[in-house]
Amino acid sequence: MTFELDKKNILGKVDKSQKGKIDTGIKEICDLINNNKNYYTTSSCSGRIVLLEADSNKKNKAKWLFVSHESTDFESISKKLDSKSEVWLRQEGAILHICCKDLESAEKLINLVKSIGFKRAGMISINKRFVVEIISSEHLCAPVIKKGKKIVTDEYFSVLISEANKKIRKNKEKLEHLKTNLETFK
C-alpha cells in the first residue's frame, strides 16, 4: 500500500513551487495521470519563456525577471529587460515528474511518450520510488544583457522572441498530442 499512501499524501500537499499552482497548460495532463491508479505527478511545468538574471558575483543565484507559459510579445518582455548584471532569454520545454507504481508502469509510460516524440524521457529515481522524468526538447538560450548593457539590437531581440514563440507553440502541440494519448492510456 505504500505507493497508494504516498500518492494520497503527495496529491494532498500544498504546492511548494514559486508559482504556487499548476500551470493551466498542463493541468489536464496532470489530472489524467493522477486519475490512473499506477501513476501520480510530483512536479510539472508546461514550458515557458523566461528572462533569467544571473548575478555573476553570486554563483547559483538566478532571478526570473519575466516568465510566460504562453507565446509573448516584444513589448511585454522588453518592459522587464533591465539589469545591472547579466540576463539570458530562454525558452524551455515542458517538464513532468511522474511517480510510477512499479517498473512495468514506468516502462509503459516511457515507451508511450517516446513514441509520440518526447525524446528526453527516463527514470531518474529507481531505489525508493520509480520516478519518470519527461522533457520536451525544444529550447532557445541566448544572452541579451552583459554587465548591465543590452547587447542585442531590437531587431534581433524580436527574432529571438518570435523563435521562442514558435518553439513554445510546438511544445504545446506535443502536449496536446500527449493529452489525447493519455485519455486512452491504461
Next chain:
Amino acid sequence: MTFELDKKNILGKVDKSQKGKIDTGIKEICDLINNNKNYYTTSSCSGRIVLLEADSNKKNKAKWLFVSHESTDFESISKKLDSKSEVWLRQEGAILHICCKDLESAEKLINLVKSIGFKRAGMISINKRFVVEIISSEHLCAPVIKKGKKIVTDEYFSVLISEANKKIRKNKEKLEHLKTNLETFK
C-alpha cells in the same frame, strides 16, 4: 551471459557515428566504464559547439556546417557561416549512453553522476536492456542566419562564441570530475 555477450559484440563493432571514432575528450571515460564488468558504453559525445543549418523546406533535415568539441574562435567559425536558409549556433553538453548489467548497477551509476553535478541522468530503456543516459546540462542555442541573411552583428556573434566557449570549458571540468570518480568506482 547475455549481458557479457552483448558487451563483447557491441564493443567489437565498427563505430557508425558521423565522426567514425570516439571524441578524444571522452575516450578515457568510456575506457573506464568499459573496464568495469557491470557496464559498457553504446554511444558518447564529449560536448560540442556547432553551426546547424536547418532547411525549413525539408522538415527534420539538418546539416552541420561546423563542429568543434573544444573551445573555438571567431575566425574559425565565421568561415563556415554561409547558408541560403537558416543557421543556429548551438553549444551542447556531453552525452553518454551506458548499458548496465542490472537495475542495481543502473541505480549506482545514476546516483554517482547526480552527486557530482550531472542533473540529467536517467534510465531510458528498461525492458530488454538497462540503458542509462547522462547529459551535461550546459547549453546555448541562438539563430544566426535567417532566410540566407546574417542576423547577428560581429560583436554579438563574438559574445555568443565566448559564452559557448565558457560553457564547453565548464562541461570539460565536469567530465574531468566524472573521470576522477570513475577511477575508484566499483
